Amino acid sequence: DGGITQSPKYLFRKEGQNVTLSCEQNLNHDAMYWYRQDPGQGLRLIYYSQIVNDFQKGDIAEGYSVSREKKESFPLTVTSAQKNPTAFYLCASSPRPPNTEAFFGQGTRLTVV
Amino acid sequence: AQSVSQHNHHVILSEAASLELGCNYSYGGTVNLFWYVQYPGQHLQLLLKYFSGDPLVKGIKGFEAEFIKSKFSFNLRKPSVQWSDTAEYFCAVNPSGGSYIPTFGRGTSLIVHP
Numbered sequence A: 001d002g003g004i005t006q007s008p009k010y011l012f013r014k015e016g017q018n019v020t021l022s023c024e025q026n027l028n029h030d031a032m033y034w035y036r037q038d039p040g041q042g043l044r045l046i047y048y049s050q051i052v053n054d055f056q057k058g059d060i061a062e063g064y065s066v067s068r069e070k071k072e073s074f075p076l077t078v079t080s081a082q083k084n085p086t087a088f089y090l091c092a093s094s095p096r097p098p099n100t101e102a103f104f105g106q107g108t109r110l111t112v113v
Numbered sequence B: 001a002q003s004v005s006q007h008n009h010h011v012i013l014s015e016a017a018s019l020e021l022g023c024n025y026s027y028g029g030t031v032n033l034f035w036y037v038q039y040p041g042q043h044l045q046l047l048l049k050y051f052s053g054d055p056l057v058k059g060i061k062g063f064e065a066e067f068i069k070s071k072f073s074f075n076l077r078k079p080s081v082q083w084s085d086t087a088e089y090f091c092a093v094n095p096s097g098g099s100y101i102p103t104f105g106r107g108t109s110l111i112v113h114p
Helices: none
Strands: A004-007 A010-013 A019-025 A031-038 A042-051 A054-057 A064-066 A076-078 A087-094 A108-112 B003-006 B010-014 B019-021 B023-026 B031-038 B045-050 B056-058 B064-068 B073-078 B087-095 B108-113
Touching: A004 A087, A010 A019, A019 A031, A019 A087, A019 A108, A042 A064, A076 A087, B003 B087, B010 B019, B019 B108, B023 B031, B023 B087, B031 B064, B031 B073, B045 B056, B045 B064, B045 B073, B073 B087
Parallel strands: A010 A108, B010 B108
Antiparallel strands: A004 A019, A019 A076, A031 A042, A031 A087, A042 A054, A064 A076, A087 A108, B003 B023, B019 B073, B023 B073, B031 B045, B031 B087, B056 B064, B064 B073, B087 B108
C-alpha cells in the first residue's frame, strides 16, 4: 500500500536529549513537510523540502533540524534547544505542483518527561 | 504570506442538523483551497479541494464547499450531519504559484450527538 509511515507512534524523551522522528513515503512525491499540531493552534509548519538535498524553514523551525538525503525520507530531529517539544508531529507529502493535495502520516506524539 | 481563519473552534450539533463551518483566507493571488478531516485516532485526510472551475465543490461523505472569491471564503457545508462526522476539520490554502506550501487554519472540533 502506498502511503506515509511515521515512527514511532509514541515517543518519550528526557529533557536535554535530542530525538529523531522518522517519516518515510512510497508515493514518489517530491515535496515533504513537517507540521506540529497543538490543541487550538491547528497545524504549524516546521520545515519543508521540495526536492532532495534541499529544505526550508517554516514558521516555527527553532529547535528543530531536518535532512533530505533521499526522496522517500524526511527525518525530523527535535533538539534540546526546543523549549516546548511536547506535541503531536505530523509528516506530509505532496506531488509536484499544480496538484498539491497533501497526504499525511499517522503522526508521532512526543512527550518530554 | 497567506493566512487562514476558521471562525468556529468548537461546534456541537445533534444528528440531522445542518452544518456550516466558516473559513476565510488572506492572500492576494490565486489559491488552491482544501478541507481536511481528522477523525478520532486517525490521520488527516482530504475531504475536498478546489483548484479552479465550478466554485461549488463536492467531497466525500456528503460534504460540499463553496469558494466565494470576493469574500476570500471557502465554507464547508453538510445538510444533515451524522454521529460519525464527529471529528476535527481543518481548512487549508496554498498559493497556485510559487512555493505551494499549505497553510492551515486552527481547526474546528465538531461533536455530533446521536
